[in-house]
Amino acid sequence: MEIVLVGKAGCGKSSSGNTIFDKKVFPISSWFTGTKTSMRESRTVGRRKIHLVDTPGLDTAHLFDELNLITQGKIYVFLLVIQLGKFTDEQKKAVEKMENMFGERVREFTMILFTHGDKLKTPIHRFITDSAALQQVVKNYGYRYHVFNNNSQSQTQVTQLFGEIDQMWTVIQKRKYCFENPCGKNDLIKDAINKEVKVGAKRGAIVGVVIGGLAASEILAGGAIITPGAAAGMVAAPVVLGLGVGVVVGAAAGVIKGTATGVSTAVSRWWNG
Numbered sequence: 650m651e652i653v654l655v656g657k658a659g660c661g662k663s664s665s666g667n668t669i670f671d672k673k674v675f676p677i678s679s680w681f682t683g684t685k686t687s688m689r690e691s692r693t694v695g696r697r698k699i700h701l702v703d704t705p706g707l708d709t710a711h712l713f714d715e716l717n718l719i720t721q722g723k724i725y726v727f728l729l730v731i732q733l734g735k736f737t738d739e740q741k742k743a744v745e746k747m748e749n750m751f752g753e754r755v756r757e758f759t760m761i762l763f764t765h766g767d768k769l770k771t772p773i774h775r776f777i778t779d780s781a782a783l784q785q786v787v788k789n790y791g792y793r794y795h796v797f798n799n800n801s802q803s804q805t806q807v808t809q810l811f812g813e814i815d816q817m818w819t820v821i822q823k824r825k826y827c828f829e830n831p832c833g834k835n836d837l838i839k840d841a842i843n844k845e846v847k848v849g850a851k852r853g854a855i856v857g858v859v860i861g862g863l864a865a866s867e868i869l870a871g872g873a874i875i876t877p878g879a880a881a882g883m884v885a886a887p888v889v890l891g892l893g894v895g896v897v898v899g900a901a902a903g904v905i906k907g908t909a910t911g912v913s914t915a916v917s918r919w920w921n922g
C-alpha cells in the first residue's frame with residue numbers, strides 16, 4: 650500500500666512516518682532543518698507491506714513531479730497532516746495548495762492526520778467544531794480524520810489509523826489516485842483496452858501485409874505459369890489486391906485480439922486492485 654504524507658512545513662509529517670513504522674526512519678526537523686526532498690521507505694506494519702513517502706512542505710517546487718516519479722504515478726492514500734492548535738490561514742492555504750496540486754478529487758483518497766495530539770485539551774470533535782474553517786475542511790474530507798501523538802510509543806494509534814484507512818479504502822472500492830488522469834476503475838479498463846487495441850491493430854496490420862504479400866506472390870507465380878507474357882498491369886493488380894485484403898483482414902483480426910487482451914488485462918488489474 651502506497652501512502653503519502655503531505656502538509657505544511659513543520660506540521661509533523663516525518664514524525665508521523667516514524668510513528669507508523671515505529672522506528673526513526675525519517676529525519677525530524679529542527680528549527681534550521683527540514684525535509685528537503687521526498688523520501689520513500691518500505692516496512693512491514695502489522696502483516697502488510699507499507700510504502701510510505703515523506704514529503705517536504707507543500708510550497709516545495711516540483712513536488713508533484715517528484716511524487717509522480719517516486720510512486721510511479723499511483724497513490725492509495727494521502728495522509729493530510731495538520732498540526733493541532735489554532736487552525737490558521739496558513740494551514741488553510743496548505744490544504745488549498747494540496748487540492749490545487751492534485752486536483753479536488755484528491756479528497757476521496759485522503760485521510761486527515763492531526764498531530765500534537767498530546768496538546769489536545771478538549772475532545773477532538775469539540776476542537777473541530779470550535780473552528781468553522783476547520784470544520785469545513787474536515788467536512789470536505791468526508792469527516793475522515795485521526796489523531797496522532799508522535800511523542801507516544803503507543804502503537805494502538807497506528808492500528809486504529811490502519812483500521813480507518815481500510816474502511817476508507819473499502820468505500821472508494823480499492824481505487825487509486827492516478828497522477829496524469831485521476832482515474833477510477835472504469836478509466837483503467839478503458840485505458841487498458843485502448844492500449845491493447847492499438848498494439849493489436851498494429852501487429853495485425855503488419856501480419857496482414859506479410860500474408861497479403863505472400864498471397865500476391867502465389868497468385869503472381871500461378872499467373873506467370875499460365876500467361877508468361879502478361880502485361881505489367883495484369884501483374885500489379887493481384888499484388889495490390891493481395892496486400893489490400895491482407896491489411897484489412899489482418900488489422901481487423903488484430904483489433905479483435907487486442908480488445909480481448911485489453912479486457913482480460915483490465916479485469917485482472919481490477920481484480921488485483
Ligand SMILES: Nc1nc2c(ncn2[C@@H]2O[C@H](COP(=O)(O)OP(=O)(O)OP(=O)(O)O)[C@@H](O)[C@H]2O)c(=O)[nH]1
Pocket residue numbers: 657658659660661662663664665676677678679682683684685704705706764765766767797798799800
Ligand atoms: N509534542 C509533539 N511534537 C511533535 C509531534 N509531531 C511532531 N512534533 C514535533 O514537531 C517538530 C516538526 O516535526 P517533523 O516531523 O519534522 O515535521 P515535518 O512536517 O516533517 O517538517 P518538515 O519536513 O520541515 O516539513 C519536531 O520538533 C517534532 O518533534 C506531536 O505529536 N507532538
Ligand SMILES: [Mg+2]
Pocket residue numbers: 662663664676677678683684703704705
Ligand atoms: Mg519532515
